[in-house]
Amino acid sequence: MDLTSASAIVTGGASGLGRATAQTLHDAGAAVVVVDLPDTDESTAEGGARADSVAAIGGRAHFCPGDVTDPETAARAVATAQEHAPLRILVNCAGVATPGRLVGRGGPLPVETFMKVLAINVGGTMNFMAQAAAAMRENELDGEDRGVLINTASAAAFEGQIGQVAYAASKGAVASMTLPVARELASSQVRTVTIAPGLFETPMMAGLPEAAREALATKTPHPARLGRPEDYALLVRQILENPMLNGEVIRLDGAVRLEPR
Numbered sequence: 001m002d003l004t005s006a007s008a009i010v011t012g013g014a015s016g017l018g019r020a021t022a023q024t025l026h027d028a029g030a031a032v033v034v035v036d037l038p039d040t041d042e043s044t045a046e047g048g049a050r051a052d053s054v055a056a057i058g059g060r061a062h063f064c065p066g067d068v069t070d071p072e073t074a075a076r077a078v079a080t081a082q083e084h085a086p087l088r089i090l091v092n093c094a095g096v097a098t099p100g101r102l103v104g105r106g107g108p109l110p111v112e113t114f115m116k117v118l119a120i121n122v123g124g125t126m127n128f129m130a131q132a133a134a135a136m137r138e139n140e141l142d143g144e145d146r147g148v149l150i151n152t153a154s155a156a157a158f159e160g161q162i163g164q165v166a167y168a169a170s171k172g173a174v175a176s177m178t179l180p181v182a183r184e185l186a187s188s189q190v191r192t193v194t195i196a197p198g199l200f201e202t203p204m205m206a207g208l209p210e211a212a213r214e215a216l217a218t219k220t221p222h223p224a225r226l227g228r229p230e231d232y233a234l235l236v237r238q239i240l241e242n243p244m245l246n247g248e249v250i251r252l253d254g255a256v257r258l259e260p261r
Contacts, residue, residue: 001088001142001240004029007081011035011068011128012094014050016202017152020229021091021236023057028237031060031084035077035094035128038065060084068094068124074131086139088147090132091236095121095152095170097204099163114166121170122177125151129181129192137188144243146189150236151178153196153249159258171196175249182247191246193239198253200227220254227252 008025012018013034026032034057039049054063064080066073081087098117100109129149136147153175160168175194182192199205199216205226217226235252239245 001145001148002029003089003240005085006088006142007031007033007085008089008091009033009035009064009077009081009087009128009132010091010093011124012092014053014063016093016204017197017200017229017232018091018093019053019057020233021093022054022061024230024233024237025089025091026058026061030089031062031081032057033062033064033077033081035064035066035068035073037067068092069119069127071127071131074128077128078131078135082135087132087135088139088142088145089150089240090128090147091150091152092125092128093152094124097164097167100166101163102165109165114169117166118170118173121167122173125174126177129177133181133185133188133190136190137185141189144189145191147191148240149181149185149190149192150239151192151194153194155196155198155251155253155256155258157196157249158251161258162261178249179247186246191243193245193247194249195232195235195239196249196251196253197227197232198251198256198258200232201229219259220256223254225254227254 008030010018010022013022014036022032022034034054036050039051051063054061064077102109139146151174154171156164156168157171157175178194
């Protein structure tokens, strides 16, 4: 795929895995639309507001603030991307990891908490896939593809830990969507692949004490470190370049398997 004549949408692209992916795609020549929450008093892990973080990517990066569960946000992102080049790439990185046991000290897990995690992680992913795929189907072929959808699951989809009931359920759903969507879109020459990261350096991980971060890093057999956002972004590029990768969930975890807690 020729990225210099393509546009990409990256959700959750103002920080973490999404930010590294947006930068990598931009540096490869793509016009990149970053979807993230509107700026508030909170800053991204990079130390600046979301809009500033996106502006720092470069001149072909465009910030589209909004909620990934909102169909209007998805439609606006697709329209913005197509203003610059045919939309050929979607990378869904937006998500939340709200912790909570099924029955905690305060009693049963509120169903509202559970459903909010599913709404963002599953509903938001589906929302952008549907809108992007509808646009990609109208593209001319570039090599063997009209477009590629890349989603983000987690090792927790397979080894969810205690306190991750909502998060594990949501990431399991993202993984399970991969094959049926790939099969549906095969006749349109649009591929669907999911990445399931293990223990990565993300804004959520950055909030942990250094000792806790070091302990987590040693759990990965090889390389014995936390994954870096650039590792994720590299796999995105490799998926785009290999047309035989389709309908697959790829673990990106250094062979780590999560313990119960």
